[in-house]
Amino acid sequence: MDIATLIGMVGTFGLVATAMLLGGSLAIFIDVPSVLITVLGTLMVVLVSYPLKDVAGLAKVVSKGFFNRDLAPDEYVDRLVKFGQLVRTEGILALEEAGKDVKDPFLKKGLMMAVDGSETEAIVSQMESEIEALADRHKKGADILQTAGTISPAMGMIGTLIGLVQMLQNMADPSAIGPAMAVALLTTFYGAMLANVVFNPLAGKLRTRSSSEVLYNTIIMVGVESISKGDNPRVIESRLNSLLPPNMRKSQFDK
Numbered sequence: 001m002d003i004a005t006l007i008g009m010v011g012t013f014g015l016v017a018t019a020m021l022l023g024g025s026l027a028i029f030i031d032v033p034s035v036l037i038t039v040l041g042t043l044m045v046v047l048v049s050y051p052l053k054d055v056a057g058l059a060k061v062v063s064k065g066f067f068n069r070d071l072a073p074d075e076y077v078d079r080l081v082k083f084g085q086l087v088r089t090e091g092i093l094a095l096e097e098a099g100k101d102v103k104d105p106f107l108k109k110g111l112m113m114a115v116d117g118s119e120t121e122a123i124v125s126q127m128e129s130e131i132e133a134l135a136d137r138h139k140k141g142a143d144i145l146q147t148a149g150t151i152s153p154a155m156g157m158i159g160t161l162i163g164l165v166q167m168l169q170n171m172a173d174p175s176a177i178g179p180a181m182a183v184a185l186l187t188t189f190y191g192a193m194l195a196n197v198v199f200n201p202l203a204g205k206l207r208t209r210s211s212s213e214v215l216y217n218t219i220i221m222v223g224v225e226s227i228s229k230g231d232n233p234r235v236i237e238s239r240l241n242s243l244l245p246p247n248m249r250k251s252q253f254d255k
Helices: 003-023 032-049 052-056 058-065 073-090 094-101 105-115 120-168 174-229 233-241
Strands: none
Touching (some): 052 058, 073 174, 073 233, 094 105, 105 120, 105 174, 120 174, 174 233
């Protein structure tokens, strides 16, 4: 669980709810027609913009914003260098036994392709395709969320206009103007909350998470490529360290 996403979202809703309570009752901020216009209206427009299968699969992609893989790129470098040392001393088939303890499916697949004798170019091509597919899925999910973040305030404004029209039809009753105006503004409020607390932040987090996963998988791909070619472990480590920020680079051979 990404605690930052949870704290940020719950904290924001909590602060807004506290401000509501300090000014009166939460009940005055609840309006079913406004919810229908902003929430369901946004969903309907998103369905116009994207295929149903992409919208239906959004939940799995969005989960990346709340649940992230426990990845440490420098640990991947260490492990890949050790696999390289193993291959240099015992041969490529030694990876079959060592690979049984590997939990990362992407790394495991790359190692097993090397064990099976696949050409290095074929291994790299397959792994590059998977990385590109991963990035494409995450980009599509972020784009859908970004679209929802753009649409929800607009749907809120539409709801406000509907409320204003209904209010103007009752101008003969001055006592009804205030409550009607309050209800009309609620749709704008809902739209702004959805866009700025839910959709846009999740889109940003998904893009960040996608960049991280692409980096980790690229490290794995480069490592498996070097192992498959039989590179010296020092060369493997040097290639992989070049993909890391300077503060994360370390060497097993300097100890």
